[in-house]
Amino acid sequence: MATTLTGGNPHIIQLPKTPPNTPSDPRTIAQQWLSTLSAQLSHPATLNIADIFHTESWWRDMLALDWDMRTVHTAPQIAEFLRQHQSKAQLCGFRLQDQGQFQPRLEQVVSGLSWVSSMFFFKSAVGTGTGMLRLTQGADGVWRAYAVYTSLQELEDAREPLGKFRAEGTTESMPGGLAGGTWIERRDRQREFLDGEPTTLVVGAGQAGLNMGARLQSVGISCLIVDKNDRVGDNWRNRYRTLVTHDPAEFTHMAYLPFPQNWPQFTPKDKLGDWFEAYASIMELNVWMKTSVVSADYDDAIAKWTVVVARGDGSQRTLRPRHIVWCTGHSGEARIPSFPGQESFQGRVYHGSQHRDASESDVRGKKVIVVGTGNSGHDIAQNYYENGADVTMLQRSGTYVLTADKGVFMMHKGMHEDGGPPTEECDIATESLPWPVQLALSVHLTKRIAEAEKDTLDGLRRAGFQLDFGPDGAGIARAYFTRGGGYYIDVGCSQLIIDGKIKVKHSPGGINGFGNRELQLADGDSLPADIVVLATGYDNMRTTVRKVLGDKVADRCSDVWDLDGEGEVNAMWRPSGHPGFWYHGGNLALCRVYSKFLALQIKAVESGLSPGIRQQSMNREAKI
Known part of the structure; x- marks a missing residue:
């Protein structure tokens, strides 16, 4: 029955062996x-x-x-x-x-x-x-x-108003009765927080912020969501033209409001943006768009923030919430490297986060180098090829690949799928195993997926594309939860690579620099280039905190993501290191699942049930 850590890799375990007996009951x-x-x-x-x-x-x-x-x-x-x-x-x-x-x-x-x-x-x-x-x-x-x-x-003292516990909704049943105004009159005041301060300020109105706002309001915590974009959903609308979600509909529901039964399996970005906008309205979330954080200072003595925000009309408002939830995106701050000679390069260089669509200019016959082979890199390369460009993907290290039509559905079989158990039960079941055990099981799932997708994987190898299944072969699970990337869910680009329509150049040493019309590689080779897209990923969320809120706040926060010594995700959805400050992010499913637990933590602090991070830290240090 041994289950042990092996080698020098953290959280790589050996699953137990069990007798073949079948219990009768x-x-x-x-x-x-x-x-x-x-x-x-x-x-x-x-x-x-x-x-x-x-x-x-x-x-x-x-x-x-x-x-x-x-x-x-x-x-x-x-x-x-x-x-x-x-x-x-x-x-x-x-x-x-x-x-x-x-x-x-x-x-x-x-x-x-x-x-x-x-x-x-x-x-x-x-x-x-x-x-x-x-x-x-x-x-x-x-x-x-x-x-x-x-x-x-x-x-017990914060029962959510669901089902038979839902609010009555009549004017007479609302606090203060008719004297307090009709529903719309109350909503107008609530949105502007004319009668009080929000207990929690949520920064970012994407899937993390919207799920968070809905959960907080459901447990009775007043919440304001602010976002710098023009409209709710712009965090998806403003991304590249051809983007479609890589996770199926049953996996990506929002809290309390699943997609309709006729929703497409994979959601186009603009459709998802419109859904977010409708969700904010239906769930009665208090959202200020065109609003950015100017400054934030925390007073430990009173456990409260002083936050100045700038609104779209040019005005500023000072808020004093007790909590800030940072929902700016796990992939929010672009990691943009620079190279010798880049300033004299006569072509165009930009980060993948700035990509919109290759059709915005005539790229036929242009030499396009996409640096990076994750999801964005593949999607951008495919977009350029379909608009007539000569595309090469520059790959520094191996990438895990599975297909949207086979591997993705194998991952969700028996759980988040059409006709499967209720979403709430699936959420509990899928999160119930410790991550070291989940990763060990993923080794077996990854092997089954590879067998089902053998033709695709063999074709990629023949084309010179290097595959990486992780140090233990756990595939996408380890790549996502330890690196936040390093994988591609194939929606068509792999076949273009197999057919030689998109070329692959492997360069373990990376890039040395730029010439006037070329990209110079560490191995001495060079690639002619008119356009270079740096699909080089994103920085830690703490980088965004430092950029917006400054060193005083960021220095007290922990880095986000990867697994800690126990096997839990660092800082995300749990104490961040800074009192009254929380990180929330991830894909749509994770934001739905963990928004519940983060809302409960905040409610517990506000109810006096939890001492908050400062006392927790003191207690643990004393035990050490």
């Missing part, structure tokens, strides 16, 4: 285990979990036990974690899921590994939660926990 196995756990948790000071957890086991917790996102590995560490937090958290009232896909069942996970899994529900001292258990059988025949997940889903 998964529900009985799950219920007996859950009842034993409940009994142990009722006496946290003396709990002994050795009989119900494998030595190499995992517990991932999102706010149910600790006001942070934690991954704890090995039974002794899990026992210590529970002893430390259960007396206050008071998890109890455990109940197995009794319907649908996530009730107790035996899963054949990968060859040689099966487990009994089930969703379960529980209560805590502050609210209600949902979890997942995964039990594997040892050589002695005993079923013990391999992985357990607990997540706080709702605070």
